[in-house]
Amino acid sequence: MTQLTGLETPLLLLDEQRMQHNIDRMQRRMNGLGVSFRPHVKTSKCPEVVRRQLAAGAHGITVSTLKEADEFLAAGINDILYAVAIAPAKFDHAMRLSRAGVQLTLLVESVAAAQQLSRHGMENGLCHEVFIEVDTDHHRSGIAPDDPLLAQVAGALRTDGGRGARLKGVMTHAGGSYSLNTPEALAAMAEQERARCVEAANRLRAAGHACEVVSVGSTPTALSAKTLAGVTEVRAGVYVFFDLVMAGVGVCTQDDIALTVLCSVIGHQPQAGWIITDAGWMAMSRDRGTQSQAHDWGYGMVCDASGRAIAQLQFGEANQEHGVLQWTGDPATDITRRFPVGALLRIMPNHACATSAQHQAYHVLPQAGGELERWERFGGW
Ligand SMILES: Cc1ncc(COP(=O)(O)O)c(C=O)c1O
Structure with missing residues (x-):
């Protein structure tokens, strides 16, 4: 697996294999039609x-x-x-x-x-x-x-x-x-x-x-x-890329979503069950597109560093550079040990276009494995 430790977060991670699958799926469909x-x-x-x-x-x-x-x-x-x-x-x-x-x-x-x-x-x-x-x-x-x-x-x-x-x-x-x-x-x-x-x-x-x-x-x-x-x-x-809104609409699954924001745990409020990360709304965007859907993902769906969902963590609050994740699992869990400072998490976005627009580049997990690649993107008018 591509090494993610030591990277300065927050950053945009792109799973090339998932993206290519999405590209091929759409093109096949258009060819068929x-x-x-x-x-x-x-x-x-x-x-x-x-x-x-x-x-x-x-x-x-x-x-x-x-x-x-x-x-x-x-x-x-x-x-x-x-x-x-x-x-x-x-x-x-x-x-x-x-x-x-x-x-x-x-x-x-x-x-x-x-x-x-x-x-x-x-x-x-x-x-x-x-x-x-x-x-x-x-x-x-x-x-x-x-x-x-x-x-x-x-x-x-x-x-x-x-x-x-x-x-x-x-x-x-x-x-x-x-x-x-x-x-x-x-x-x-x-x-x-x-x-x-x-x-x-x-x-x-x-x-x-x-x-x-x-x-x-x-x-x-x-x-x-x-x-x-x-x-x-x-x-x-x-x-x-797909995103949580598209999964809510029903045209993809969460496993198709190629984009996540990699972030680091920077602190805790153990009594409140809060884990603080360095991905606030600046890294995620203010887009709360799932708010009007059957499942509101807050500012995004929290996953571990390998991309597996952590159902007990909810991303309901964000400041500009702080994400506040709420632990909803067993209250006896020591969240400072389970998610120590420096631990990496990945957040699936509500709206891929809006989240991408907050970043200068994609850090690409190559299909073939190996080192992360950097693909530049631009913004503005
Ligand atoms: C004119 C136009 N065409 C196509 C699209 C693509 O839509 P989607 O991102 O849902 O594929 C958009 C999206 O806003 C649009 O404004």
Whole structure:
């Protein structure tokens, strides 16, 4: 087993074997459903991880910031979907990416953005490729498939002499799937996501707009869809690591979760049954995503250094750099001996994207065993 002692904690540990299993599972599923797969790289923000997703068969990537586009272009990836509706102040940044060789797709969901982006393309001599965001579950942003606004936005995308902004397709993200937890409800949500997004594409086609791409996806729906007729590509992000929220939704088991935070015991309050660690909310993030699920894991699920769950330890309180673990086992246990100062624990995160974002690098437990590897990740905008 890879040696973990002597490391400065807290740090992010990544189990490469579990991650590769998650990558292969999703890619097999997408191949079986006959769709192209475009992973959302906001989860890892790490070229080493994304290279493995592409090697498994993914086509292009999805990003949530233009910084991700910059970083992945530098890593040699140039088929990029920026899947957040673009703000006008980012048009020039998008243009720089296109001119640097990125096959960039942008997202709009308003007539104003469509008009401004078209004008920007015309004035600068380029053609922005655009998706319209479709709302299939009233979770967040986008336009409902039966809303006349959909065709108005498409109509506001203009090209002149090959310059401007061109409609390339429609995109939706069924984030409503995160609050579900039965296979039946998840399959129904996946079907709703598929059917409504295809409906949006068909309405646009009927109004005379070419709409080549129909892009859907979230980890729960991608893993629950029975058919993806009419869909051309699927996006998913958190599946690469999985987390406690996804286990609560029911699309993975705890044994699939590839990410943990390694921390050290730094003190005790024996009368209260508290074990204090150096992983507070700064190391875990403030994300309490399991709070609304059947099992609330507090700030994460506590495991021993080998990754085995310790059911009697609950991580209910966190300060910035202190984790407070509550011993709920036999009150006669001497917790200062069982978990001495310096002992290592591992915490499974509620939300892998949020916890990863608190760290600069992944410390990778290699599939083949041996020394820990360090894979850099980036943050910011
Ligand atoms: C537009 C879009 N697509 C895809 C995803 C991936 O979702 P998940 O992390 O559930 O796979 C997200 C996540 O927020 C998203 O915002």
